[in-house]
Structures are given as C-alpha cells and as structure tokens.
Amino acid sequence: MKKHQVLIDPSKCTGCGLCVKTCVAHNIELENKKAKTLLKNCLMCGQCTAVCPGKAVTISGYDAEEIKEKIETSLKPQEVLDVIRFRRSIRQFKEKNIPYEVINQILEAGRYTHTAKNMQDVSFVVLDKEKDKIEQLAVRLFKKYKPFADIFSPMARHYTIDSHFFFFKAPIVIVILSKNKTNGILAAQNMEYVAEANGLGVLFSGYFTMAANTSFKIKKALKIPKGKHAAMTLVLGYPDVRFLRTVQREPLDVKFL
Numbered sequence: 001m002k003k004h005q006v007l008i009d010p011s012k013c014t015g016c017g018l019c020v021k022t023c024v025a026h027n028i029e030l031e032n033k034k035a036k037t038l039l040k041n042c043l044m045c046g047q048c049t050a051v052c053p054g055k056a057v058t059i060s061g062y063d064a065e066e067i068k069e070k071i072e073t074s075l076k077p078q079e080v081l082d083v084i085r086f087r088r089s090i091r092q093f094k095e096k097n098i099p100y101e102v103i104n105q106i107l108e109a110g111r112y113t114h115t116a117k118n119m120q121d122v123s124f125v126v127l128d129k130e131k132d133k134i135e136q137l138a139v140r141l142f143k144k145y146k147p148f149a150d151i152f153s154p155m156a157r158h159y160t161i162d163s164h165f166f167f168f169k170a171p172i173v174i175v176i177l178s179k180n181k182t183n184g185i186l187a188a189q190n191m192e193y194v195a196e197a198n199g200l201g202v203l204f205s206g207y208f209t210m211a212a213n214t215s216f217k218i219k220k221a222l223k224i225p226k227g228k229h230a231a232m233t234l235v236l237g238y239p240d241v242r243f244l245r246t247v248q249r250e251p252l253d254v255k256f257l
C-alpha cells in the first residue's frame with residue numbers, strides 16, 4: 001500500500017475535467033462523465049485536489065485539516081521588487097530572542113516551497129542551545145584549513161576566523177537539509193522573505209554550509225541523515241544595523257533570443 005493515494009469521490013465529481021487538464025502525469029481521465037485515476041506514476045503534487053471545484057479529489061495520508069481555501073491577495077509588483085532590492089545580508093544582531101511563532105512561520109515557508117518532482121526532501125535543523133557549540137566545531141575546522149586556503153585564495157587572507165565567524169552572535173540559525181541542493185536553496189530564499197516580513201535580518205552562511213558538508217563531526221552534531229546534505233544555512237536575528245538605500249550592482253546582463 002502506497003503512503004499516499006489520489007482518491008476521487010464520484011458522488012462529488014461533476015465531470016468538469018479540470019483535474020484531467022491539470023494533471024502533469026496524465027494520471028486522470030474521464031469515464032462516464034466521472035474522473036478516475038489511472039494509477040500511473042503520480043507526483044502527488046496535489047494540483048488535482050487544488051483545482052477541483054467540488055472538492056471531489058483528495059490525497060490520502062496527509063492531514064486534510066491543513067488545506068486552506070485560496071484568499072485573493074494582491075502583491076504589488078514594485079513592492080515585491082523593492083523587497084528584493086532593499087534586502088541586505090545582516091551580520092549585526094540585537095540580543096533579542098525570536099518568538100517561537102515567528103520561527104514556526106519561517107519553517108512553514110520552507111515546508112511549503114516547491115520541490116523538483118515534488119520530492120519534498122527538505123528538512124530543517126534549528127540551532128538554538130547547541131548553536132555556539134556547533135559553531136565552534138566549524139571554527140576549529142576553518143582554522144585548521146586556513147593556512148592552505150590562504151595560499152590559494154586572496155580573499156581568505158583577509159579573513160580572521162574568530163569565534164563568531166559563522167553566526168555573528170545571532171540568536172537562531174537554521175540549517176536546511178535536502179537531497180537535491182536546488183530544493184533546499186529555494187526553501188532558503190522563501191524563508192528569508194518571511195523572516196524579513198517579521199522584521200528579522202538574515203545571512204546566508206555559505207561558509208557554515210561548507211563546513212557542515214565537510215566535517216564528519218558537524219554532520220553528526222546536526223544529525224544529517226544519509227543521502228542528505230546541508231543546502232544552506234540561515235543566520236537569523238533582529239538587525240542591529242539599518243541600511244538606508246539600495247546598493248549599486250553590475251548592469252543587467254541579459255539576452256533576448
């Protein structure tokens with residue numbers, strides 16, 4: 001028995017065919033004006049459930065209570081673009097804790113982010129009490145490799161690896177784990193937006209992510225399961241710096257073919 005199955009309630013199905021049109025896997029057809037699944041490869045993406053006007057299609061094995069009816073929201077394009085233009089990496093944080101509800105909302109943004117083939121392979125490790133201890137494992141690792149990095153990287157020579165090199169005294173760090181790296185990084189970006197909407201500042205820590213994927217000790221401390229990797233690390237806290245304007249960037253590099 002599969003973990004999830006697409007179920008169609010014929011008493012609710014009006015035969016409108018919207019699920020048939022929407023199904024990317026061609027897994028639904030109409031028979032005698034009723035939808036029926038062909039039990040072929042199904043991504044369990046749920047588009048058939050979301051498009052059905054009569055709520056005739058469901059997927060078993062999920063919490064049905066969490067389905068929400070769509071609310072028409074109108075995001076203004078310029079405001080969305082401004083969110084992207086004004087966001088900055090934050091490396092100075094206030095000594096202020098983040099409420100659990102806010103952390104939970106950020107995690108929900110990650111959970112709801114789309115994944116390739118609907119893999120849903122993304123999970124999260126929130127570093128709270130163990131944060132400093134785990135940061136020190138990464139500090140030790142980077143200190144060990146710094147002399148070699150200094151030879152090859154002029155940028156590495158500019159860095160001093162102090163004891164807050166990775167997390168900048170932020171109150172919370174979320175390590176995003178995934179099988180497919182792109183899936184984890186997409187989740188990270190959406191999480192950042194929800195964090196910013198809550199007044200938080202965020203830093204993507206590529207360095208800690210690298211340390212987590214290199215060191216067996218850090219992997220063990222983070223309890224990274226087999227087959228998964230750290231895709232990105234979000235360093236989160238209330239910003240103790242206020243940026244007043246956008247920064248300059250290279251001109252748009254684009255070709256229309």
Ligand SMILES: Cc1cc2nc3c(=O)[nH]c(=O)nc-3n(C[C@H](O)[C@H](O)[C@H](O)COP(=O)(O)O)c2cc1C
Binds near residue numbers: 091
């Ligand atoms: C994938 C990724 C990894 C990054 N890793 C680090 C990091 O480990 N440490 C750090 O201080 N900044 C890190 N940054 C921040 C970049 O240095 C920063 O985004 C860039 O300098 C532009 O500044 P801005 O984010 O304020 O626009 C990272 C950014 C990205 C997108």
